[in-house]
Structures are given as C-alpha cells and as structure tokens.
Amino acid sequence: MKLSTKGRYGLMAMYNLKENEGKGPIALKDIAKEENLSESYLEQLFSLLKKAGLVKSIRGAGGGYVLSRAPKDIAIGEIINALEGDISLSCCDLGKNINCGKLKDCATRDILSKLQGQIEDVMESMTLADM
Template sequence: MKLSTKGRYGLMAMYNLKENMGKGPISLKDIAKDENLSESYLEQLFTLLRKAGLVNSIRGAGGGYELSRDPKEIAIGDIINALEGDLSLSCCDLGKNENCNKLNECATRDILNKLQGKIEIAMESMTLADM
C-alpha cells in the first residue's frame, strides 16, 4: 500500500499550517514555496480539506488558510480520509461486498480485516500535533 501524492502533500501542507499557527492565515503560495509543492495542486487539496472541516479559508488581502481547530484534535486519519477517501486493503472491501462469490471462503479476508483495523487505530491515535 502506498499513499498517493494527495495524502503526502496534504500532510505536508497541514504540518505547515500547524507550524505557522497563530501567525494569521497562510497563503497557498507561501505553503507551496515552503514545502516545494505546486500551488495549483494545493488548491485542489485545500478544497477537499475545507469541505472536510479541517481548514478555514479567509478571503481578501492577507487571506489564506488556517487550521479549523487545535492540532491535537485533528487526527492523521481525518486528513488522509479527506484527501484519499477511505483506505481499504481489499478489493472486496473486507467482506462488505455481498456480490463477492468467494465471501465465505476468502483466504485473505480475516488477515486483511485485522490489518485494516490496526491501520485505522494508528491513523486515529496520531494527530497533527504529533508531527
């Protein structure tokens, strides 16, 4: 399993907001420059982060983005899920796919279900403040 650029760049950008917390809104241009990322790509990511309620956007001169809440309250899983959608280790969605013809005899379902649970616990136990 490999996290896409959405997830990696989103984490970098959110870290940047955390580091600049209390300094007012940060522009995407500044984040792009600090993190060596594409500003246009960040625009796409921040649309998703804003819709998920993780950042607030401030318009006008001196505008930009800021975290919507304390970094201790933003789980890494919240960020990843906002950008990547729900991560699933199995193509059959761990037995939730009732159309799967091997549902009752799947050799991988149990182990993938356990791994999925561990990943979800880890992503929810770590916050932006831990970065």
Template structure:
C-alpha cells in the same frame, strides 16, 4: 498499499498550517514554497480539506488558510481519508463499500486484509498534527523538517 501525492502532500500542507496555528492565515503560495509543492495542486487539495471541514479559508489581501480545529483535534487519518478515501489493502474490506463479496463467508484472505486495514487505521487515527509538532520540536536539525515529512 501506497499513498498517492494527495495524501502525502496534504499531510505536509496541514503540518505547515499546524506550525503556524494561532498566528493567522497562511497563503497557499507560502505553503507551496516551504514544502516545495505546486500551488495549483495545493488549491485542489485545499478545496477537499475545506469541504471536509479541516481548514477554513480567509479572504482578502492577508488571507489564506487556517486549521478549523486545534492541531490535537486533527488526525493524520482525517487528512488522508479526506484526500485518498478509505484506507484498505483490498476492495473487499473497505468499510463503506456497499457491495459485499460473494466469497466473504469462506475467504481465508479476507481476515488478513481486515487486520491490515484495522492496523493502518489504528495508526493514522492515533497520530495528530500536535504529535507531529511535538516530534518536530524534538528534531535536532529544524531547518530540514520538510525533507522528512
């Protein structure tokens, strides 16, 4: 399973907002510059993040985006699922998938895919933006954080 740029860039952008939490709105062009991302692409991502209630947009000359909740209340799972959809290694184990596989009752590999899904969800649901900030503060070379996210 591999995340697309949506999920990876979304986590980077949300981390940037977390770094500036409580200091007012951050313009997308500032996030794009600091994370070396396309402003146009960030606009698409932030439309989804805003719709999901993870960020708020502030209009005006000093406008931009802010987190809608504290960094400790937003998980990496919240961000990734908003931008990527459900996290599952196979179609047959997507939680909200309405169509059930006709082989589910006797498919030996389904159990494996469920365990992988549950493990991935457990990890991303237990890492918050605050955890990322704490890890960032522990890093020795604070100038290169954008290259490691």
C-alpha cells in the same frame, strides 16, 4: 499500499499550517514555496480539506488558510480520508461486498481485516500535533 501525492502533499501542507499556527492565515503560495509544491495542486487539495472541515479560508489582503481546530483535535486519518477517500486493503471491502462468491471461503479475509483495523486505529490515534 502507498499514499498518493494527494495524501503526502496534504499532510505536508497541514503540517505547515500547524507550524505557523497563531501567526494568522497562511497563503497557499507561501506553503507551496516553503514545501516546494505546486500552488495549483495545493488549491485542489485545500478545496477537499476545506470541504472536510479541516481548514478555514480567510479572504482579503493578508488572507489564506488556518486550521479549523487545534492540531491535537485533527486526526491524521481525517486528513488522509479527506484527500484519498477511505483506505481499504482489499477490493472486496473485507466482506462488506455481499456479491462476493468467496466470502465464506476467503483465505485472506481475516488477516486483511486485522491489518485494516490496525491501520485505522493508528491513523485515528495520531494527530497533527504528533507530527
């Protein structure tokens, strides 16, 4: 399993906001320059982050983005899910797909279910403050 650039760059950008917390809104161009990322790509990511309620935008001169909550209240899983969608180890959603003909005899279902639970637990237990 590998995170796409959405997830990786989004985490980097959110870390940047965390590090600059209390200094006022941070412009995307400043984040892009500091993290060596594309500003236009960040615009797409921040649209998703804003829709998920993780950041707020401030308009006008000196505007930019700020975290919507304290870093300790933003789980890494929230960021990843906002950018990547739900992370799933199996194309069958670990048995949630009722059309799967191998549901009862699936050799991988138990281990994938266990791994899925562990990944979700870690992503929800770690916060932006932990980075």
